[in-house]
Amino acid sequence: MTATVAEAARPVPVARGYRFELVKLFAAWRIRLLVLACWIAPALFVAVVGEQSSLPVDTLFGRWMNATGWAGPLVMLGFAGTYALPLLTSVVAGDVFAAEDRLGTWRHLLVAVRSPRRIFAAKALASLTVIVVLVAGMAVSGAAGGVLAAGSRPLVGLDGHSLTPGEAATQVLLAWVCVLAPTLALAALGLLGSVAWGRSPMGLLLPAVVALAMALAQLLPLPVAVRLALPSYAFIAWNGLFTDPVQLGPLLIAVGxxxxxxxxATALAYVLFVRRDFTNPAHDGSGRRALTLGVLPLVGLLAATAGVVAVATPATGSGIELDKVxxxxxxxxxxxxxxxxxxxNRPDVTEAQLGATAACTKGDGLVEPxxxxxxWRCVVSWHLPDVAATGSAIYQLDITSDGRYVADGDGPKEVNGYFQVRTPAGDQPNPLWQFDGNVELLSSTPKG
Incomplete structure (x- = not known):
């Protein structure tokens, strides 16, 4: 009889709880709708936009959407990091615990599973699985739509070098994998908010609010160390995968x-959850404990990370310096x-033969560059073999706080003016007219 009671009281394995939570999540109409949208909408968006004559040139890689299919998933990635992924983590992870509070089902779940720790593990793993499925859907759908609409052609990187279709596909995959790190950080904040605020909508909104705050912070002229210490920086740092050589420093720090x-954040959510009093049916959040065990440790983590990055990296200030530009x-x-x-159809020359250099000023030379x-204004000079005269072209630059810039050709029109050139994908604007670039914030000396 004693053995029978002990057997009956044994907690349910995490694997069974995980399957149960996964079924619960996918049974919700909003999750099904999100899965459908993530696996279909990006392909439709990329395919439709890629066929338009007016492209989203203000978006990174947007100007190449009708030239190669591998630009489409990168445009989607930029949109996802700013809007979609924070909202997805809010809907999935931000509600996974709060839903039980609203429905009043905690006592039933505890009786069935008999272990708060295993309940937490099952819910966290189930929400993680759903989020990975959604992110994978956006990546696969965006790539499929782009390739079907514009074909698998070479992609021009952020420093102008050409990536073969195979190289482009690999870098696109790596970029989507890298943004899983900040997505998991937002999902963990969703778990923390869902545990800390109970049935309050604040838990549901926490990942989106934090993501919005960090996006606004990235627009400010922050020191490099503080910028890289924000967990959302990997939503931007993937840009470094599309330069030659790859700018791995900022990306690895951002992913870490x-x-x-x-x-x-997951550990803090776990501590709050296992300390909760489940016998109180009117529980409505952890109150002051959420501040001491939730917010303050994360603020401390931000400060500690910024300090470590500041000591370990050579860059200072904004990281945008004259020599780098x-x-x-x-x-x-x-x-x-x-x-x-x-x-x-002009004779080919190498970069070494051109010997291109740039002389840049800021504010017409009246402010520190x-x-x-x-x-910003840059004059580019170069030489052609067997030509005595030195060529020159003028560019106006708009450099954002994260190091990304758009260079707009300002003459001579024969070099960087607007005119059409014939490519395998059809007539395209002159590649020297406008182009996107990226200043590596962490580098401090020229690469040899």
Whole structure:
């Protein structure tokens, strides 16, 4: 008889609880709708936009959407990091515990599972699984729509170099994998909010609110160390995968910070959950305990991470310095000049033969040439073999706080003016007219 009672009181294995929670999540109409949207909507969006004559040139890789199918999933990735992924984590992870409070089913669940720790593990794993399915759907759907609409063609990187279709596909996959880190961080904040605020909608809104706050912070001229210490920076740092050489430093730091936040926030949610009094049916959040065990440790993590990055990295201030801007613009121009020469059937030259250099000023030379702004001006110079004269072209630059910039050709029109060139994908704007670039915030010396 005693053995029978002990057997009956044994907690349900986590695997069974996980399957039960997964069935509960996918049974909800909103989750089914999200899965359907994530696996279909990106393909339709990318395919439709890629066929338009007016492209989203203000979005990274948007100007290449009708030239190669691998630009589409990157445009979707930029949109997802800003809007979609924070909302998805709110809907899934931000409600996984609060739903039980609203329905008043905690006592039934505890009687069935007989272990708060296993309930937490099952719910956390189930929400993680749903989020991964949603992210995978957006990546696969965006890539499929882009390739079907524009074909699997080479992609022009952020420094003007060309990636083969295979290289582009690999980097696109890596970019989507890297943004899982900040997505998991937001999901962990959703778990924390769902546990801490109970049935209150604040738990549901927490990931979206935090993501919005961090996106606004990224627009400010923050020091590099603080910028990289924000768990959302990997939503931006994937840009470094599309330069040659790859800018791995900021990306690895951003992924590490995102994972650290995911672990810390999940651990805090677990501590709050197992300390909860489940005998109180009127429980409506953890109150002051949520502040001491939830918010303060994460603020401390942000400060500690910023301190470590500041000590370990050479860059100071905004990270946008004159030498970096000049080097980036000259490199991109040289690569794109060769691309233009091939499209116009001109003799090919190497980057070494061109010897492109850039001389940049900010604010017409009246302010210190550093930091973000739309008042950068660069004059690019180069030489052609067997030509005595030195070529030059002018660009106006708009550099954002995260190091991304748009270079707009300002003459001569024969070089960087607007005109159509013939490509395998049809007539396209002159590649030297406008181009996107990226200043590596952490580098402090020229690469040899």
């Amino acid at each position: 910070v995102g994972l650290a936040w995911a672990v810390a 000049q080097r980036s613009v000259a490199t991109a121009f040289a690569h794109l000049y060769r691309l233009q020469a091939g499209q116009l 550093e930091g973000p702004g739309n008042d």
